[in-house]
Amino acid sequence: MSGFKDPYDPNVKLTAGCSCGGHSTQAQHDSADAEDPASGSDALHERVVESAVMRALFPQDELRRRFLQAVGAGTAMSAISTFFPLGTAKEAFAQTGKLEKAAVKIGFIPITCATPIIMALPMGFYARQGLNVDVVKTAGWAVIRDKTLNKEYDAAHMLSPMPLAITLGIGSNPVPYTIPAIENINGQAITLAVKHKDKRDPKQWKGFKFAVPFDYSMHNYLLRYYLAEAGLDPDKDVQIRSVPPPEMVANLRADNIDGFLAPDPVNQRAVYDGVGFIHMLTKEMWDGHPCCAFAASKEFVTTAPNTYRALVKAIVDATAYAAKPENRKQIAEAIAPANFLNQPVTVVEQVLTGNYADGLGNIMKVPNRIDFDPFPWQSFAVWIMTQMKRWGQLKGDVDYAKVAREVFLATDAVKLMKEAGMKTPTANSKKFSVMGKEFDPAKPDAYIASFAIKRT
Amino acid sequence: MPRSGRAAAAILSCLMFVVFVAIWHMATLPTAGVQTADDEYAKLLGSNAAKGQKSAFPSPKDVALKMWEHAKDPFFVRGTNDQGIGIQLAYSVGRVLFGFGLAVLVAIPVGFLIGMSPLFYRAFDPFIQVLKPISPLAWMPLALFTIKDSATSSIFVIFICSLWPMLINTAFGVSAVRREWLNVARTLEVSPLRKAFQVVLPAAAPTIMTGMRISVGIAWLVIVAAEMLVGGTGIGYFVWNEWNNLSISNILCAILLIGLVGMLLDQILAWLTQAVSYPE
Numbered sequence: 200m201s202g203f204k205d206p207y208d209p210n211v212k213l214t215a216g217c218s219c220g221g222h223s224t225q226a227q228h229d230s231a232d233a234e235d236p237a238s239g240s241d242a243l244h245e246r247v248v249e250s251a252v253m254r255a256l257f258p259q260d261e262l263r264r265r266f267l268q269a270v271g272a273g274t275a276m277s278a279i280s281t282f283f284p285l286g287t288a289k290e291a292f293a294q295t296g297k298l299e300k301a302a303v304k305i306g307f308i309p310i311t312c313a314t315p316i317i318m319a320l321p322m323g324f325y326a327r328q329g330l331n332v333d334v335v336k337t338a339g340w341a342v343i344r345d346k347t348l349n350k351e352y353d354a355a356h357m358l359s360p361m362p363l364a365i366t367l368g369i370g371s372n373p374v375p376y377t378i379p380a381i382e383n384i385n386g387q388a389i390t391l392a393v394k395h396k397d398k399r400d401p402k403q404w405k406g407f408k409f410a411v412p413f414d415y416s417m418h419n420y421l422l423r424y425y426l427a428e429a430g431l432d433p434d435k436d437v438q439i440r441s442v443p444p445p446e447m448v449a450n451l452r453a454d455n456i457d458g459f460l461a462p463d464p465v466n467q468r469a470v471y472d473g474v475g476f477i478h479m480l481t482k483e484m485w486d487g488h489p490c491c492a493f494a495a496s497k498e499f500v501t502t503a504p505n506t507y508r509a510l511v512k513a514i515v516d517a518t519a520y521a522a523k524p525e526n527r528k529q530i531a532e533a534i535a536p537a538n539f540l541n542q543p544v545t546v547v548e549q550v551l552t553g554n555y556a557d558g559l560g561n562i563m564k565v566p567n568r569i570d571f572d573p574f575p576w577q578s579f580a581v582w583i584m585t586q587m588k589r590w591g592q593l594k595g596d597v598d599y600a601k602v603a604r605e606v607f608l609a610t611d612a613v614k615l616m617k618e619a620g621m622k623t624p625t626a627n628s629k630k631f632s633v634m635g636k637e638f639d640p641a642k643p644d645a646y647i648a649s650f651a652i653k654r655t
Numbered sequence: 656m657p658r659s660g661r662a663a664a665a666i667l668s669c670l671m672f673v674v675f676v677a678i679w680h681m682a683t684l685p686t687a688g689v690q691t692a693d694d695e696y697a698k699l700l701g702s703n704a705a706k707g708q709k710s711a712f713p714s715p716k717d718v719a720l721k722m723w724e725h726a727k728d729p730f731f732v733r734g735t736n737d738q739g740i741g742i743q744l745a746y747s748v749g750r751v752l753f754g755f756g757l758a759v760l761v762a763i764p765v766g767f768l769i770g771m772s773p774l775f776y777r778a779f780d781p782f783i784q785v786l787k788p789i790s791p792l793a794w795m796p797l798a799l800f801t802i803k804d805s806a807t808s809s810i811f812v813i814f815i816c817s818l819w820p821m822l823i824n825t826a827f828g829v830s831a832v833r834r835e836w837l838n839v840a841r842t843l844e845v846s847p848l849r850k851a852f853q854v855v856l857p858a859a860a861p862t863i864m865t866g867m868r869i870s871v872g873i874a875w876l877v878i879v880a881a882e883m884l885v886g887g888t889g890i891g892y893f894v895w896n897e898w899n900n901l902s903i904s905n906i907l908c909a910i911l912l913i914g915l916v917g918m919l920l921d922q923i924l925a926w927l928t929q930a931v932s933y934p935e
Binding site for chain 1: 703710734737805885
């Protein structure tokens, strides 16, 4: 890697424009970084330390070069090592830079929300960070939660409300959890059984049986929100059950449910098998809503900080790659096989490209049907907590901002997104609107109070 | 049964199979629907959805082809979540044998002790009667919560459900040894250890083996359900993974193999039972 050039070479500039000093711009640095999977090896660490020491001794690069030209590299090296313990410094750096754990297990649920976590394996994003990752398909959200809490998995694909629920101790013992990166935004839909083709108005849905993936999911909160806006009480007028995504189409086919608000490829699969049609994409309710997240326990973050950092970097890099529409077809082919999603390629491709059949005979073109943006907006966390409170999952007072800050690690994400060459926001919170109603993260309680249908 | 009777039974079995496959074939003949959507739209759908129908149940031919595919390459490993059906079966059989083996180690000595003493027999009875009918899967959340490891939990579930039939049968077999034989042993002043191994054990062996045969059957039933719940590896995971893909052909292949392996396990124990039985 050109960035780690010999600091004893008088012809090398150390104070150039990128983070490693070897490239004239950050972009050049990043492309070199991406091409070279060898970063993280010991020899490089030595170079980095030596460069850092030389930079500290000679803040002005001009001076260092003249010094080296005058005395020669060998003399300079021995002279510096007599008064500066280079060996110790190198060791110290290697320790902080070394992965505490190279073999990592990550659990996932076979849905397209997990795209960054899954694709990072076949497309080499983990390997580039020196990680040997095993992604393990898991049967449902409760199992993924238990296996992560049991430390069978080091990190996992979770629904973004889950780490909040785990941290708050709703539905499990309280364990501090973190979301270093959101995986996807949008990418969910309401699908109804074909026999309800003519009931497109939610007011006609009284008595319907719906499925959502989990109680603590964006799907549950969005469906409840949507129904409540139409005047239906989600606890009284309809039945909402929690069904693992892979079992939803089978249930819809068997007529056990009338519809679901589910992650893809479940919606598209229902169309593919001729059992359902896509009523609406959730992006029409709230464009840019978060869905699933990459989650790890606070314990993992503190005990294995380098492994954690490398993992998140791999995920953020993969997310950045997935965010580009031109890469989506290639990703669909990489994640469709039996080892990952186990779905026909065309189904996954329709989801990722947004060029899809809606089940009513129309071909829709919605390029941002699913999108990828790793930034964990803290206002997302606050919104989720307002809905937990609205539907009675969360009782008593809660310090929204504090929990959001502790679980949604926005600051870390900014750093890594910058390294991946992505645009980063300047704030950690933002306002957004859901079905036309604005949400102000500074006034969560007033927001809850403004709803007519609620359980508080 | 005389030879000719056996041949007749075999012919009848084959006939029943042929009739069954024929009915299945007739029931799954492709319906003569026409494509209702235009070509571009149809390309995005499954073949049946394009005709405005739900995807169909596979025909016997589909399943046979799928089976042949699995038989050709049963031991591939294409990653953690995609391994050959042979490997998955091996995982399941391994778990069953391990859990079952542990249960044998516990159930037979304990059953022996309980059976030897009428006092213990009565004292243990209420506990065994309550624990025996608990569905093994009801133990699963408890196991996951306390053991904190899914692989060990599935083995524990196998262990706990194979335990009771063996324990009861061993205790019953031991307590039901004929009085006269024990009296003869006492008259000859045989040492207690010798009495246990040379009089009681042979006498109780057929009953103990029957308990083991019941247990292994239950263990095989349970492992498939446990693996569907926990995931990861095993034939139960295979079924779940193919359900996820709505691939009924693959599920039917797995069902067939589960039946065959279960039959094999049962046969092995049936032979062993015969080996330890003796005519009175």
